[in-house]
Amino acid sequence: MIPKNLIIAISSVFILGCKSQNGSHSHSHADADENHTHTKENYFESYTLENSNYGTKTIVSVAKGERKMVTNALPNHKTGEFPRKGNPNTISAQNNTYVFPVNPKYTGIPTWIREPGVALNGVKFEPGTAEVVVCETGENYRVEAFQNVIDLGLDFNHAHVQPNGAYHYHGTPTAVIEEFDSGEDLVHVGFAHDGFPIYYSKSNAYKPSYKLLDGKREGEDCVYENPKETIKMNVNDDHDGTFGSDFEYVANSGDLDECNGITIDGKYMYLVTNEFPYVSRCLMGEVTETERKGPPRIQGQNQGQNQDQGQRLSVNDLFKKMDTNKDDKLSKDEVKGPLANDFSKIDTNKDGFITKDELEKIPRQQNRRN
Secondary structure (H helix, E strand, O other): OOOOOOOOOOOOEOOOOOEEEOOEEEEEEOOOOOOEOOOOOOOOOOEEEEEOOOOEEEEEEEEOOEEEEEEOOOOOOOOOOOOEOOEOOOOOOOOEEEEEEOOOOEEEEEEEOOOOEEEOOOOEEOOOOOOEEEEOOOEEEEEOOOOOOOOOOOOOOOEEEOOOOOEEEOOOOHHHHHHOOOOOOEEEEEEEOOOOEEEEEOOOOOOOOEEEOOOEOOOOOEEEEEOOEEEEEOOOOEOOOOEHHHEEEOOOOOOOOOOOEEEEOOEEEEEEOOOOOOOOOEEEEOOOOOOOOOOOOOOOOOOOOOOOOOOEOOHHHHHHHHOOOOOOOEOOOOOOOHHHHOHHHHOOOOOOOEOHHHHHHOOOOOOOOO
16 A cells, blocks of 8 residues: 655754845755754745755756756755665766746646656656566556555655666655745745646645545456566555555545645645655646656546556557467467456457457447546
C-alpha cells in the first residue's frame, strides 16, 4: 500500500545572511546546520541562492516578461546517502537553464508533462518513474514511486538520483518546505513550466481529486526488470496504488483539479500533496515543453489525461511476443489470459489459429478512466 500520510515535520530553517536590494535576494549559506529564524522573501522577484556546504548555485532573473533560472541543480539541503539500496547513482552538478513566463496564461486544458516544474533551489520535480511491469498477456503497468513492491531508493525528501546524477523530487520535498517556510500555511516551493507557482499546504488543507479504482487488475506472467534483477510480479490484485493506472480522476471529489491545481484569492497555483498524484502530472497553462515527450496514448484514455499510466502493447508487438514458433499465427498453446479465454470467438475462420488480422479486429479493452 502507498503511504496515506507522508508526514512533513516542519522544523527550523537554515538560511543565513539573506539580503534584499531592489527586489534581488542574495543568499549565502555558510553553515546549513545553524538554526535561525527565516525572513520572508519574495521568490517571484530575482534572486541568487548559493550554499557552499552543498555546492548549490541557482540564479534567477526576472526581466521582459520572463523568469530565467540558471542552476547547477544541486540541492541546498541535506539528502540521503547516494548511492543507496534501490538507487545506485551519485548526485552530481547539472547545467540547466529554465525559462518561465512571468504572466502565465491559463487554458483549462490539461497537458501531460513528465517534468512539471522546478523547485526554487533549481531541483526538478518528476513524479512519475521509468519502472514498468510487463505482462505476457499484453498489459504494461507503470510503477509509482511510493509503493512497497520495488525499492527505488527514495530518501527523506522523497527524492533520488537519475543515472546522469540529477537529484529530483517525486513527492513532498521535505527539506525544501522547511527551507522556504515563511510561517504561513502555503509554502512557495517552486514554479511550474507554464509559469504558475507551486505551493505546499502545511495543514494538508487541499485534497486531490483522485480515487483508487474498484475491482482487480488483469495480466498474467508479469515481470519487472532492471539491469540487476528480474522480479516476477502478480498484478491480479486490487487497485492499491502500486501503479499509476490504479487511480482515476473524479472531478470535484476533492479540492484540486486534474492537475492538482486550484484558484485561491483569484490566483491559480499547483499544490504538492501528501496523496496521489503528489506532484502534478499535467499543466493547465500554456507551455512549450520540448525536453522529453509524453507517454504513448493509452487505449480508451481521454484527451488530456496526464498520468504516467501503464498501457497495452501494440497488436503487432503482442503478436510477436506470443508467436513463440514464429509461424505468423497463434495456437491455443501460445496465447494466454483473455485471448485464451476468448480464443474461439477471435478465431473467426475456425481454423484453430489466430492470425494478426483476426487479432486486430477485436475491440481493445477500454482503460477505466473518466
